[in-house]
Amino acid sequence: MHDFGAALAGRLRAGDLVVLTGPLGAGKTTFTRGLGVGLRVRGSVTSPTFVLARTHPSTVGGPPLVHVDAYRLASAVELDDLDIDFPNSIVVVEWGRGMLDGITESWLDIEIERPLGASQAAPSGLDDDGLDLDEPRTVTITPHGPRWAGAAGFEPAAAGEARDARLSE
Incomplete structure (x- = not known):
């Protein structure tokens, strides 16, 4: 998930919103770290669970990364109340599905699935959160809105359609 996040960084620009969905331990924060x-x-x-949002300025003059944990938020209004600079930042919202009404017209919805009951790695194969680094994930990327129209590999999905990317790293 870390490598996937690092690779996706080259495709993002100021104003982009990424919504991460997946169970606890799926790799949402690991993706955002990458x-x-x-x-x-x-x-x-790190996970902004208790502060709700953290802003990480760029060290190379690019847009800041704003990392939001919406788990404790009840609505798009509460997300909007965080006063995030969406147009000038790259924003990642964990647990944000269904909270985008009126926030933006384009975003990437990334759903991360982790097989239940997968084997545990040896302690050296665990990350800081105790997650198995080698455990395969299934990542479904669904682009929404005009920002992603015509972008190679990110064609907006028709209603109910999703694109799959299978990762084993």
């Missing part, structure tokens, strides 16, 4: 590395932002990217 995105931060790819964007070359300052500060350690």
Whole structure:
């Protein structure tokens, strides 16, 4: 998930919104940590569970990365109340599905699935959160809105359609 985030960083620009969905331990924060590395932002990217949002400025003059944990938020209004600079930042919202009404017209919806009951790796194969780094994930990317129209590999999906990318790293 880290490598996937780092690779996706090259496709993102100021104003882009990424919504991450997946169960606890799926790799949402690991993905965002990789995105931060790819964007070359300052500060350690960790889960903003208790602060709701963290801003990581770019070290190379690019847009900041804003990492939001919407788990405790009840609506798009509460997300909007965080006063995030969506137009000038790259924003990642964990647990944000269904909270985008009126926030933006384009976003990437990334759903991460992790097989239940998968084997545990040896302690050296675990990340800081105790997650198996080698456990395969299934990632479904669904682009929404005009920002992604015509972007190679990110054609907007028709209603109910999703694109799959299978990762084993």
